[in-house]
Amino acid sequence: MNVTIKNVGEGVKNVIINDPKTYNSLSFKTLNELLKVFQRLDRDKNTKVIILEGAGKGFSAGHNLKEVRGYKNRSNHLKLFSLCSKLMLQIVEGRKPVIAKVHGAAYAAGCQLAASCDLAYSTKDASFATPGVNIGLFCSTPMVAVSRKINRKIMMKMLLTGEPIKANYAKEIGLINDCFTKKKLNNEVLKMAKKIASKSNLTIKIGKQAFYKQLEMPLRNAYKFTSEMMTLNMMSHDAKEGISAFFEKRKPRWKNK
Amino acid sequence: MNVTIKNVGEGVKNVIINDPKTYNSLSFKTLNELLKVFQRLDRDKNTKVIILEGAGKGFSAGHNLKEVRGYKNRSNHLKLFSLCSKLMLQIVEGRKPVIAKVHGAAYAAGCQLAASCDLAYSTKDASFATPGVNIGLFCSTPMVAVSRKINRKIMMKMLLTGEPIKANYAKEIGLINDCFTKKKLNNEVLKMAKKIASKSNLTIKIGKQAFYKQLEMPLRNAYKFTSEMMTLNMMSHDAKEGISAFFEKRKPRWKNK
Amino acid sequence: MNVTIKNVGEGVKNVIINDPKTYNSLSFKTLNELLKVFQRLDRDKNTKVIILEGAGKGFSAGHNLKEVRGYKNRSNHLKLFSLCSKLMLQIVEGRKPVIAKVHGAAYAAGCQLAASCDLAYSTKDASFATPGVNIGLFCSTPMVAVSRKINRKIMMKMLLTGEPIKANYAKEIGLINDCFTKKKLNNEVLKMAKKIASKSNLTIKIGKQAFYKQLEMPLRNAYKFTSEMMTLNMMSHDAKEGISAFFEKRKPRWKNK
Numbered sequence: 001m002n003v004t005i006k007n008v009g010e011g012v013k014n015v016i017i018n019d020p021k022t023y024n025s026l027s028f029k030t031l032n033e034l035l036k037v038f039q040r041l042d043r044d045k046n047t048k049v050i051i052l053e054g055a056g057k058g059f060s061a062g063h064n065l066k067e068v069r070g071y072k073n074r075s076n077h078l079k080l081f082s083l084c085s086k087l088m089l090q091i092v093e094g095r096k097p098v099i100a101k102v103h104g105a106a107y108a109a110g111c112q113l114a115a116s117c118d119l120a121y122s123t124k125d126a127s128f129a130t131p132g133v134n135i136g137l138f139c140s141t142p143m144v145a146v147s148r149k150i151n152r153k154i155m156m157k158m159l160l161t162g163e164p165i166k167a168n169y170a171k172e173i174g175l176i177n178d179c180f181t182k183k184k185l186n187n188e189v190l191k192m193a194k195k196i197a198s199k200s201n202l203t204i205k206i207g208k209q210a211f212y213k214q215l216e217m218p219l220r221n222a223y224k225f226t227s228e229m230m231t232l233n234m235m236s237h238d239a240k241e242g243i244s245a246f247f248e249k250r251k252p253r254w255k256n257k
Numbered sequence: 258m259n260v261t262i263k264n265v266g267e268g269v270k271n272v273i274i275n276d277p278k279t280y281n282s283l284s285f286k287t288l289n290e291l292l293k294v295f296q297r298l299d300r301d302k303n304t305k306v307i308i309l310e311g312a313g314k315g316f317s318a319g320h321n322l323k324e325v326r327g328y329k330n331r332s333n334h335l336k337l338f339s340l341c342s343k344l345m346l347q348i349v350e351g352r353k354p355v356i357a358k359v360h361g362a363a364y365a366a367g368c369q370l371a372a373s374c375d376l377a378y379s380t381k382d383a384s385f386a387t388p389g390v391n392i393g394l395f396c397s398t399p400m401v402a403v404s405r406k407i408n409r410k411i412m413m414k415m416l417l418t419g420e421p422i423k424a425n426y427a428k429e430i431g432l433i434n435d436c437f438t439k440k441k442l443n444n445e446v447l448k449m450a451k452k453i454a455s456k457s458n459l460t461i462k463i464g465k466q467a468f469y470k471q472l473e474m475p476l477r478n479a480y481k482f483t484s485e486m487m488t489l490n491m492m493s494h495d496a497k498e499g500i501s502a503f504f505e506k507r508k509p510r511w512k513n514k
Numbered sequence: 515m516n517v518t519i520k521n522v523g524e525g526v527k528n529v530i531i532n533d534p535k536t537y538n539s540l541s542f543k544t545l546n547e548l549l550k551v552f553q554r555l556d557r558d559k560n561t562k563v564i565i566l567e568g569a570g571k572g573f574s575a576g577h578n579l580k581e582v583r584g585y586k587n588r589s590n591h592l593k594l595f596s597l598c599s600k601l602m603l604q605i606v607e608g609r610k611p612v613i614a615k616v617h618g619a620a621y622a623a624g625c626q627l628a629a630s631c632d633l634a635y636s637t638k639d640a641s642f643a644t645p646g647v648n649i650g651l652f653c654s655t656p657m658v659a660v661s662r663k664i665n666r667k668i669m670m671k672m673l674l675t676g677e678p679i680k681a682n683y684a685k686e687i688g689l690i691n692d693c694f695t696k697k698k699l700n701n702e703v704l705k706m707a708k709k710i711a712s713k714s715n716l717t718i719k720i721g722k723q724a725f726y727k728q729l730e731m732p733l734r735n736a737y738k739f740t741s742e743m744m745t746l747n748m749m750s751h752d753a754k755e756g757i758s759a760f761f762e763k764r765k766p767r768w769k770n771k
Contacts, residue, residue, distance in 0.1 A: 065757055068748070077745040077748045084741075085737035089733065119417070120410060133713050133718065134713070136754075140740040140747065143725060144728055144733070144737055147728070148409065151664075151688035152729070153663060153689075156633055174411060199391070199417075203395050204395070207396075207417075208417075214404070219346065219469070224342070226338075226398045226400070230395075230397045230398050233393075240393075243322055243325065243394070245392070246322065247322070354670075376674070407665075433667070434668070434671055456676075461652070463652055464654055465674075467652070467657075471657070480658055483595075483658050487595045487651070487652075487654045488588055488595060490650075492591070496649065496651040497583075499651060500579055504579070509650060
């Protein structure tokens with residue numbers, strides 16, 4: 001197996017891309033395992049928040065070029081890129097928040113993966129790139145995720161030059177939320193994951209799904225849709241309990257942990 | 258009345274949410290009054306720019322939880338969120354620029370209100386949050402306005418943790434235009450409002466309405482639409498006068514003050 | 515001729531707006547020449563990257579107000595704005611990267627032109643503005659380009675006040691990629707252009723066109739579309755050569771230079 005799962009706190013699962021020999025390349029096998037894992041955790045009642053990281057030297061170098069090189073026909077390539085896109089859509093459209101924990105390099109599809117997560121944190125020396133242009137293969141699918149997070153001219157520079165950016169700059173432009181020393185990263189991400197896991201799971205699930213949907217709607221439709229989602233959320237036990245707890249100045253007891 | 262209007266300069270109206278006992282909560286009554294006021298000022302010939310602020314300790318804490326708690330059925334909630342959305346759409350789709358002047362807290366629907374304004378200024382110690390997740394009620398309608406102003410990963414962190422951000426950071430991420438000391442805020446906002454009020458009212462109205470519309474169009478349609486708006490604007494007295502004044506090196510005399 | 519072309523490196527063309535008497539105003543004649551030039555260079559096999567700059571004191575002051583003033587009817591204006599939009603669309607939808615090299619002022623349609631380029635660099639003392647509101651003519655077509663690059667509240671301030679911003683701030687908000695001293699600008703832009711020109715031209719063309727198209731699609735469609743573009747790119751000689759060169763640790767020899 002190239003993907004492993006660990007319990008690292010109540011409701012917090014750690015998904016590890018575990019193929020350090022290939023710098024956690026997103027081979028067909030690895031993509032497929034990741035997709036299955038994310039689909040399973042999305043249904044799993046004991047999973048509230050997912051931390052995604054890479055084993056070994058870094059996060060992920062992107063597609064497995066040795067594998068890709070062996071592909072002889074159009075349909076092999078299309079199948080690979082479709083599977084990769086399916087994984088990214090699963091992360092975005094899934095109901096559980098996913099936090100990328102990046103060390104070393106997040107390049108090409110690896111950068112896309114970090115960009116697709118709801119939150120992203122990295123070490124100070126982590127680097128991000130869409131370097132496909134250097135091997136004659138423009139990072140066209142990675143740019144879908146990254147260009148929805150950062151400014152267009154900054155993105156164009158990354159795509160046209162293929163040059164990496166450092167963690168501090170990635171934070172400045174909104175590609176990641178924050179960066180920490182190697183020593184601190186694990187604790188900071190775990191703290192964040194536990195904080196989110198302490199909220200009502202139902203509330204988070206309604207909210208995360210509504211977030212990306214409304215972003216693709218015109219303003220009027222977005223308001224109509226989210227008004228319905230707010231109402232649905234409002235009618236739940238957890239919203240009633242949360243409001244009661246607020247007035248009674250006590251901690252809420254979520255039903256949908 | 259929970260909403261009051263003051264004249265604070267030629268063509269500049271100050272709309273004050275005046276329910277400090279509830280931290281200017283956006284109750285059904287207050288939302289309804291605000292909607293009526295904004296609709297009226299949009300038609301009013303003597304109103305060119307609107308400043309929106311809260312009375313007492315801060316801007317607005319969002320929906321009135323006591324009221325919401327009393328709602329027993331789906332239709333009450335939906336009616337409230339629909340009214341709230343209608344107010345936000347009125348601000349965005351209205352023809353007069355609206356400047357939020359924020360002190361203290363702008364939370365939940367209060368944060369949405371500040372985000373919906375064309376411009377926003379605050380005190381240095383103002384804070385902004387989408388804290389619904391803490392009471393089991395995800396800030397799904399507030400995120401519609403806020404997520405159209407700031408980066409997605411920063412927004413997600415605000416939504417998933419519910420934690421407030423300070424004015425300086427809100428400026429950095431583009432949620433507000435600037436922040437000032439308490440002493441200075443009023444003057445700075447008034448200066449900005451008067452500057453905008455000194456322009457041709459017709460020009461501003463055409464431009465503001467076109468701005469948000471074109472943002473929701475594909476590039477090609479946006480250019481077709483704005484080319485027509487530019488032409489319409491160009492055929493007006495004020496554009497002709499403005500261009501003449503430019504060549505004659507004098508102040509323009511707007512007809513559509 | 516108001517537009518001249520120079521060869522400034524292998525595959526690098528310098529397009530110069532050469533009407534310094536009018537501060538390189540975008541008159542009907544100049545817009546038409548620019549459109550023709552960009553259409554021609556897009557088909558030209560020896561052009562890989564285009565640098566766009568203005569002759570004389572600055573980049574461009576926008577539309578030619580003397581000309582506009584003489585227009586008597588609706589159709590003249592509409593024809594001008596349509597031509598201008600056609601040029602901007604040609605730059606965005608064209609297949610060759612365009613780098614704006616800005617010194618002095620880039621105002622109104624001049625600011626739109628710089629914003630429409632894939633990358634933009636300027637001198638430290640360059641300034642950018644959408645000042646139409648000051649002459650009663652809202653910068654409605656310029657805002658189409660600029661509002662797709664920068665934050666909405668910052669854009670609104672520029673539009674409602676008409677005030678210019680300096681290069682450093684333009685960089686901070688993502689309107690330009692970077693700014694340099696006057697002495698350095700030329701070299702830095704040339705270096706960047708040559709770097710991009712050293713990549714596979716086919717790869718860059720596929721990538722640039724896909725970039726702006728996918729940005730206007732919902733996420734799911736964007737992934738479907740770019741997966742097909744990646745596959746098309748993958749089947750080309752240059753991607754195969756690029757990947758081989760990567761494994762053989764040598765420079766790739768592009769066929770589609």
